[in-house]
Amino acid sequence: xxxxxxxxxxxGTELYVPSQSLEGTPPATHPVFxxxxxxxxxxxxxxxxxATGPKSFLDVLAGTGARGLRVAKESRRKTHVTLADFSxxxxxxxxxxxxxxxxxxxxxxxxxxxxxxxxxxxxxQEKFDAIDVDPFGSPAPFVQAATMAASxxxxxxxxxxxxxxxxxxxxxxxxxxxxxLAVRSEFVHETGLRILLGFAARMGGINDIGIxxxxxxxxxxxxxxxxxxxxxxxxxxxxVEALGYVTQCNGCNAREWxxxxxxxxxxxxxxxxxxxxxWTGKIVDEEVVAGALGFTKEAxxxxxxxxxxxxxxxxxxxxxxxxxxxxxxxxKIPSVPVRSALEAxxxxxxxxxxxxxxxxxxxxxxxxxxxxxxxxAASGTSA
Ligand SMILES: C[S@@+](CC[C@H](N)C(=O)[O-])C[C@H]1O[C@@H](n2cnc3c(N)ncnc32)[C@H](O)[C@@H]1O
Ligand SMILES: [Zn+2]
Numbered sequence: 001x002x003x004x005x006x007x008x009x010x011x012g013t014e015l016y017v018p019s020q021s022l023e024g025t026p027p028a029t030h031p032v033f034x035x036x037x038x039x040x041x042x043x044x045x046x047x048x049x050x051a052t053g054p055k056s057f058l059d060v061l062a063g064t065g066a067r068g069l070r071v072a073k074e075s076r077r078k079t080h081v082t083l084a085d086f087s088x089x090x091x092x093x094x095x096x097x098x099x100x101x102x103x104x105x106x107x108x109x110x111x112x113x114x115x116x117x118x119x120x121x122x123x124x125q126e127k128f129d130a131i132d133v134d135p136f137g138s139p140a141p142f143v144q145a146a147t148m149a150a151s152x153x154x155x156x157x158x159x160x161x162x163x164x165x166x167x168x169x170x171x172x173x174x175x176x177x178x179x180x181l182a183v184r185s186e187f188v189h190e191t192g193l194r195i196l197l198g199f200a201a202r203m204g205g206i207n208d209i210g211i212x213x214x215x216x217x218x219x220x221x222x223x224x225x226x227x228x229x230x231x232x233x234x235x236x237x238x239x240v241e242a243l244g245y246v247t248q249c250n251g252c253n254a255r256e257w258x259x260x261x262x263x264x265x266x267x268x269x270x271x272x273x274x275x276x277x278x279w280t281g282k283i284v285d286e287e288v289v290a291g292a293l294g295f296t297k298e299a300x301x302x303x304x305x306x307x308x309x310x311x312x313x314x315x316x317x318x319x320x321x322x323x324x325x326x327x328x329x330x331x332k333i334p335s336v337p338v339r340s341a342l343e344a345x346x347x348x349x350x351x352x353x354x355x356x357x358x359x360x361x362x363x364x365x366x367x368x369x370x371x372x373x374x375x376x377a378a379s380g381t382s383a
Contacts, residue, residue, distance in 0.1 A: 003032055003089065005096075010039055011046060011299070013070045016096050029136060031089040033063045041224065042067050043296060043304040044217065045132060045157065048226055049075040051291030052155055052214075054129030057081045060114045060142070061134050065094035065107075068132070072103050074299075082128070084110040084117050118145035127151040133158040138165070140177050140199065147204040147211070150229040155214060156200070157226040166192030166223055168275070181261075183273045185248040186323040189218040189357040194246070194319060196225050197279035201239040210235030214285040215292070217307045218357050225283075242281030245274035246320050253330075253368045255320045282315040310356035317363035321355035324362060327375045336378045338362060344374040 006019040017034040021027035027035050049057060049071045055078075059068030062083035072081040081103075083094050091111055098107045110117060114133075121127055131146050131154065133139045139158040146156050160166055165173045167188035174182035178199045182191060193216040201211050210230040217224050230239075246257045251270030256262060261274035289311050296304040324341040328334065338360060345352040345364050355361030364371060 003093075005093065007100075008036070010036075010066065011043060011070050011074050011301075013066075013073045014097075014100050015064060015066055015069070016093055016100065017064055017066070018093075031087070032093050033090070033136075034066060038066075040301070040303040040307065041159070041222070042070055043299070043301040044224075044292070044307060046070050046074045047292035047295040047299070047301070047304060047308070048155070048157070048215070048288065049077065049079060049130060050295045051288045052130070053077045054079050054155065056126070056128045057130040057132070058128040058149070059083050059132050059134075060118060060146070061085060061132075062094055063087075063090050063134075065097045065109075067134060069094075069097055069101055069103060069107065071130075072106050073101050078106070079130075080106055080108070082108045082110055084112050084114065086111070086113045114142055115145045118142065118149040121149040128154055130155045130157070132156075135159070136161065138162045138177055139196075143200050144203040144206060147200065147209045147229050148207055152229065152231040154229050155226055156211075156229055157224065158196070158200075160192070160196055160223045161221060163189075163192065163218070163221055163223055166195055168192075171273075180277050181273060181275060183275055185246075185275065185320070186326055187246075187248075187321045187355065187358055187361060189223065190319065190321065190355070191246060191275045191278065192223050193218060193225055193283070193357060194278035194280065195275070196223060197227060197283065198243050198277050200225070200227060201243060201279060202277070204229065205236045205240055208233045208236045210237075210239035212239075212285070213279065213281070213283040214288050215308070215311055216283050216357070217311075228285075239281075242279055243277045244280040245276035246278065246280070247272050247274040248320070255318070255322075255368065257319055278319075280319050284311050284314055286312060307356075310354055313353055314356055314363065316351065317353065317365065321358060321361040321363045322366075322368065322371045323358070323360055324375050324378075325360045327372055328379065331372070331376070331381075333376070333379045333381045336375050340378040341371075341375050344378040345371070348374060348377075350374070 249265035
C-alpha cells in the first residue's frame with residue numbers, strides 16, 4: 001500500500017513527506033524517511049550553498065529530496081541539483097516534490113546506490129561542485145568516493161549520526177570505523193568533528209586529494225562537517241600535516257596536542273590515551289561562514305544563525321576547551337556561569353570565547369591551572 005503523505009512547507013519549499021514522520025520521534029526509516037527535526041541542519045545547507053554558489057549539487061542520499069530541493073529553490077543560485085537514492089518509494093516522493101516545486105528543469109532524479117553513482121563520475125569531466133552525504137549512521141563508507149566525485153574546489157558536506165562513537169563512548173568502534181581513537185573528554189563534540197575531518201583528509205589522501213574545512217556543527221544527535229576538496233599531491237600533503245592528536249589527562253586535567261599520540265601526561269605522568277589521528281588545523285572559512293550567517297539572518301532562521309555566529313574566531317584557539325561546570329564540581333564550589341568565567345579570563349589578559357561545539361565550554365589560550373584560577377575568582381572563592 002502506498003504510504004500516506006502530508007504536504008508541509010519547510011523554508012520556502014513545499015514537501016510531500018510521510019505523514020507518520022510528523023508523528024513519531026525518531027521518525028521511521030522505512031519505507032520513506034523524513035526527519036522534521038533536521039530543518040535547521042537543512043537551513044544551514046541552503047545558507048552554505050548560497051554563500052559558495054555551486055553550479056551543480058548532488059544530494060546523494062536524498063530520501064524525499066528535502067535538502068537538495070531546498071538548495072535548488074531557496075539558495076538564490078541557479079544550481080542544478082541531482083537527487084539520488086536506492087529506494088524506489090523514496091524516489092517516488094522525491095519526483096512528486098520536484099514537480100510540486102516546479103523544478104523539473106533544474107533537478108535530475110537518479111535511482112542508484114550512492115557509491116556506485118559517485119564512482120560513475122570518476123572518469124568524467126562533469127564532477128559536482130557540491131556533494132551532500134546524509135546517511136543513516138556513519139558517512140565513512142561514502143567519503144572516499146565523495147572526495148573523488150567532487151570538482152577541484154567543490155564542497156563536500158556530511159552528517160554523522162553515530163555521534164556516540166565519534167564522541168568517545170565506543171573507542172574500539174571509532175578505531176574500526178574511522179581509524180582513529182575517540183575517548184571521553186570535556187570536548188567530545190569538537191573531537192568527533194575533528195576525527196571526521198581527519199578521516200576525510202586520509203580518505204582523500206589515498207587519491208592525492210586534500211581538504212580545506214569550511215565549517216562544522218553538532219548537536220547531541222549528529223555531527224556535521226563541510227570541506228572543500230583540493231586536488232593534487234601538494235594539497236594532499238598539506239592536509240596530512242594538519243593531522244595530530246589531542247589529549248586530556250584524567251589526573252591533572254591538562255590538555256596537550258601535537259603530531260604524535262602520548263602515553264603519559266607531560267605535566268603529571270598519569271597514563272593517558274590520546275584522541276586521534278584527527279584534524280588539528282583550521283575548521284572555519286570565515287568569509288563563507290559570514291556569508292551564510294547573513295543569509296540565515298535575512299531568512300529569519302534563528303537556530304541556524306545561532307549555530308553559525310559562534311564559529312567566527314574559533315580557529316584562534318587550540319583544538320580543545322575547558323568546562324567551568326566540571327571545574328566547579330571538582331572544586332566543590334557553587335557553579336559559575338560561562339559568561340562570568342569568560343569575564344574573569346579576559347579580565348586577566350587571556351583571550352577566551354564560548355566553545356561553539358559543547359553545551360558548556362570555553363575556548364581560551366589559558367592553561368588548565370590558569371583556567372581554574374579564573375573560575376575560582378568568578379565564583380568569589382579562594383584557593
Ligand atoms: C537519512 S536519509 C536522507 C535524508 C535526506 N537527506 C533529508 O534531508 O531528508 C538516508 C537516505 O539514504 C538512502 N540510502 C541509504 N543507503 C544508501 C545507499 N547505499 N545508496 C543509496 N541510497 C541509500 C535511504 O534510502 C534514505 O532515503
Ligand atoms: Zn596530568
